[in-house]
Amino acid sequence: MTTALPAPVQTVIDAANKNDSDAFLDVFTQEGVVDDWGREFRGRAAIKDWSDKEFIGVHVSLKVTEVAERAGEWTVTATVGGDGFNGPSHFMFRVDGSQVARMTIRE
Numbered sequence: 001m002t003t004a005l006p007a008p009v010q011t012v013i014d015a016a017n018k019n020d021s022d023a024f025l026d027v028f029t030q031e032g033v034v035d036d037w038g039r040e041f042r043g044r045a046a047i048k049d050w051s052d053k054e055f056i057g058v059h060v061s062l063k064v065t066e067v068a069e070r071a072g073e074w075t076v077t078a079t080v081g082g083d084g085f086n087g088p089s090h091f092m093f094r095v096d097g098s099q100v101a102r103m104t105i106r107e
Contacts, residue, residue, distance in 0.1 A: 006095050008095050008100045009095065011024075011027045013062055021057075028047060028099060029096050029101050034105070036050065036105045037105060037106065061082050062078040062081075073094055074093040075090055075093075077089075092104040
């Protein structure tokens, strides 16, 4: 098991826990994607709309319980809290340089 996260993934976790929408959005590539249980949101405007309704906008908190890296994809297991979904989830990240290209959320 790997415990250190690449900087862009750590930025997502920190931005979520600070409810910092700008920091969260800024870490994604221009064509970045959030895949929330098969629903894909591509680009800043779509990710912002999703986040305002289902992530930062509902005061999400992420308590990381496990981190793993496999074939260039980082998986963060976290307990999600806030005013929306609450419970365990897996967040898979593809990083492109200093930004996140894709964040996939599954149980």
